[in-house]
Amino acid sequence: MSTVDLASSTRRVRIEINERAVEAEVEPRLLLADFIRERAGLRGTHLGCEHGVCGACTVQLDGEPVRSCLMLAVQADGRSVRTVESLGRGGLHPLQRAFIECHGVQCGFCTPGILMSIEPLVQEGRTLTREEIRHALSGNLCRCTGYQGIIAAVELALSWAHT
Ligand code: FES
Ligand code: FES
Known part of the structure; x- marks a missing residue:
């Protein structure tokens, strides 16, 4: 056989x-x-x-x-x-700018995964509450930031999507 x-x-x-x-x-x-x-x-x-x-x-x-x-x-x-x-070909993507502005990056290990998880929501121009942002980020672990800067960055990028 x-x-x-x-x-x-x-x-x-x-x-x-x-x-x-x-x-x-x-x-x-x-x-x-x-x-x-x-x-x-x-x-x-x-x-x-x-x-x-x-x-x-x-x-x-x-x-x-x-x-x-x-x-x-x-x-x-x-x-x-x-x-x-x-992301950011020809200039930083709004999410990347928001992460820099809100200090959402420390070592940066988690950052690419977070950006690729969240980017479709920014692209769709979603309106999300802080709680919904937390939920959207719940599958991405960050050992450095305590998440506050990341959440603020997502809020900022979403607000830019509406202007
Ligand atoms: S490396 Fe894929 S979820 Fe952790
Ligand atoms: S910035 Fe270091 S793991 Fe998130």
Whole structure:
């Protein structure tokens, strides 16, 4: 009886990352986060827990925030990914400006994941209460800031979206 060695078989995937097609031969077990960091060379996506808890690895898949440590690269084949590097091309994104203005960044490890989680809400021009902002941030852990600056930054960026 013939057997298939799944561990060593590879598959060609093509993922559009920040509007650039990235193609590579990958093992089926390769995480999307590792594909982004190692194959596309985009190190702004951080890996913290690698268990779907901290949110540091958050990117957008077809416009929706996802944890790239919980997805395989092969699952993103043919789809579109945005990473933090897509923000602020040609000048800082309003969210980035607001984070600087409100001191929402300390070590910065959590920041790319937070920006990619929140950016769709700013894009949609949502009006959120402080409580709703807290809820929107609940999947992203920050060990440095105590969240006050982050919440203020999100409030500021949302207010700019309405002016
Ligand atoms: S590294 Fe993905 S959620 Fe922590
Ligand atoms: S700024 Fe350091 S973990 Fe959030």
